[in-house]
Amino acid sequence: MPLEIENLTAKIRILAVDDDPNVTWILSDGLSESEFVVECCNDSQSALAKLATFRPDLCLIDIKMPGMDGIELLNHIKKYDPSISVIIISGHADTPIVVQAVKGGAEDFIVKPFDVEMVEICIQKVMEKKSLRQRVRSLESELARQSLWSHFVGESPQIQHVRELIEQIGTTDLNVLIRGESGTGKDIVARMIHQISDRNRGPFVKVNCAALPPDLLESELFGHERGAFTGAYKSKPGRFELAEKGTIFLDEIGEMPPAIQATLLQVLEHKEFYRVGGTQTIKVNVRLICATNVNLEKMIQSKSFRLDLLYRINDITIHMPSLRERPEDICLLAHFFLNRYYEKFGKTPQPLSAESERLLMEYTWPGNVRELESLVKRVVIFGEQEIRHNIEKGRDDMLLPKEESPAGGDFNPAQLPDAYFEGKTLKDINDNVMGQIESRAIRLCLEHLGWNRKKAAKALGISYRCLLYKIQQYNLQKEPAAAR
Numbered sequence: 001m002p003l004e005i006e007n008l009t010a011k012i013r014i015l016a017v018d019d020d021p022n023v024t025w026i027l028s029d030g031l032s033e034s035e036f037v038v039e040c041c042n043d044s045q046s047a048l049a050k051l052a053t054f055r056p057d058l059c060l061i062d063i064k065m066p067g068m069d070g071i072e073l074l075n076h077i078k079k080y081d082p083s084i085s086v087i088i089i090s091g092h093a094d095t096p097i098v099v100q101a102v103k104g105g106a107e108d109f110i111v112k113p114f115d116v117e118m119v120e121i122c123i124q125k126v127m128e129k130k131s132l133r134q135r136v137r138s139l140e141s142e143l144a145r146q147s148l149w150s151h152f153v154g155e156s157p158q159i160q161h162v163r164e165l166i167e168q169i170g171t172t173d174l175n176v177l178i179r180g181e182s183g184t185g186k187d188i189v190a191r192m193i194h195q196i197s198d199r200n201r202g203p204f205v206k207v208n209c210a211a212l213p214p215d216l217l218e219s220e221l222f223g224h225e226r227g228a229f230t231g232a233y234k235s236k237p238g239r240f241e242l243a244e245k246g247t248i249f250l251d252e253i254g255e256m257p258p259a260i261q262a263t264l265l266q267v268l269e270h271k272e273f274y275r276v277g278g279t280q281t282i283k284v285n286v287r288l289i290c291a292t293n294v295n296l297e298k299m300i301q302s303k304s305f306r307l308d309l310l311y312r313i314n315d316i317t318i319h320m321p322s323l324r325e326r327p328e329d330i331c332l333l334a335h336f337f338l339n340r341y342y343e344k345f346g347k348t349p350q351p352l353s354a355e356s357e358r359l360l361m362e363y364t365w366p367g368n369v370r371e372l373e374s375l376v377k378r379v380v381i382f383g384e385q386e387i388r389h390n391i392e393k394g395r396d397d398m399l400l401p402k403e404e405s406p407a408g409g410d411f412n413p414a415q416l417p418d419a420y421f422e423g424k425t426l427k428d429i430n431d432n433v434m435g436q437i438e439s440r441a442i443r444l445c446l447e448h449l450g451w452n453r454k455k456a457a458k459a460l461g462i463s464y465r466c467l468l469y470k471i472q473q474y475n476l477q478k479e480p481a482a483a484r
């Protein structure tokens with residue numbers, strides 16, 4: 001049976017490189033009859049010069065040539081474009097040379113004297129493997145894309161608009177800023193943009209700028225050299241280097257300290273940087289996506305965020321709508337999560353009652369999709385009554401008048417309206433009141449310590465991780481000084 005790539009052979013472009021003109025002549029003559037497009041060079045330098053103009057799919061390279069030898073040429077070609085296949089043709093097939101060629105990325109090795117038909121079969125095999133690899137990769141990325149897209153639920157016009165925007169900008173290399181309240185799906189959208197872009201075979205690297213103390217964030221982003229600071233026992237590449245040819249996602253960009261904002265600006269402008277303690281510039285080719293749930297404009301007014309950086313990171317903005325702005329998606333998402341968690345927890349699916357759906361629709365969802373997802377998990381485990389509990393608790397939080405709430409001014413439980421206590425267990429009341437006291441205590445401590453989370457965790461006597469969890473649980477946010 002003819003090889004599967006038969007219809008491609010006419011287009012396979014071959015660059016033959018050998019210092020012996022007889023060899024290149026034989027290859028050119030023999031292969032051209034087989035409808036390959038062949039160009040020849042008799043030294044490595046002119047072969048390198050031809051890469052850009054001829055754009056070969058495959059190179060046939062001799063090893064022993066005056067000047068740059070075949071192994072060095074192979075390395076240059078693979079550096080220039082790793083997708084160019086290379087077959088070595090050599091009179092010397094001793095093991096060290098073959099090993100070097102394979103290590104350098106050569107796909108096959110032919111020993112002289114050769115038969116042109118054999119070279120032809122070898123080329124076809126290499127190209128067939130290459131085409132299969134490409135097909136597998138494109139199927140894999142299509143599968144990943146479909147799975148991500150089918151897990152992004154929502155039929156509201158706002159979500160449809162987000163999908164359209166992602167499709168439009170995905171294949172560009174523009175920097176994207178995703179804005180929206182916590183739990184609205186910024187993370188998922190960042191991954192979708194990477195997945196739809198031409199960089200989807202490259203890495204997607206996420207850094208949460210709020211999760212690391214400022215001194216560690218810089219070395220995490222840009223890497224460090226050995227001895228750059230106490231404890232830097234080894235050199236380490238930063239996340240920018242790890243994201244090469246892919247996408248870097250800087251979450252909670254508003255939390256980035258000003259000194260690192262200045263470095264990031266430089267990196268975006270010059271596409272190069274130094275590791276911490278390093279003296280060599282490192283070039284980067286990454287696409288930047290940032291996300292934030294804070295008002296960056298207010299931070300600019302209070303001089304805690306740079307205006308020039310905002311312009312740089314924000315070629316395009318995607319606004320993620322809150323869940324209360326798109327009520328038509330609430331039940332859709334609830335059913336999507338119910339299916340997911342009934343299956344995950346191995347339980348028999350139970351339909352939601354109309355009353356529960358009504359309650360879901362009436363609630364205002366301050367924690368957005370994340371809050372809904374977490375409620376659905378509890379429904380699957382404990383039953384449908386969780387919906388009423390959750391929503392009543394949420395309403396109570398909002399019912400507490402601001403000046404009487406523990407999160408606001410002085411808290412005086414004696415002044416709570418009688419209606420507040422109706423139909424509640426003591427546990428409900430305790431959870432609610434203690435939660436509010438705790439949230440206020442954490443907020444005050446963070447403000448007092450300039451939002452230094454490490455110090456705050458120590459002062460509060462809890463672990464750093466526990467503090468991060470509570471900040472998220474109570475949706476605590478750093479407010480810019482001017483806005484307070």
Ligand SMILES: Nc1ncnc2c1ncn2[C@@H]1O[C@H](COP(=O)(O)OP(=O)(O)OP(=O)(O)O)[C@@H](O)[C@H]1O
Nearest residue numbers: 151152153181182183184185186187188293369370
């Ligand atoms: N449209 C959606 N369809 C399905 N799941 C969603 C959707 N939006 C969000 N989610 C889920 O809700 C949870 C929270 O979403 P995500 O982490 O993307 O929010 P976020 O905006 O990044 O929040 P934060 O600002 O707190 O980082 C995740 O588990 C995510 O998978």
Ligand SMILES: [Mg+2]
Nearest residue numbers: 186187251291
């Ligand atoms: Mg997020």
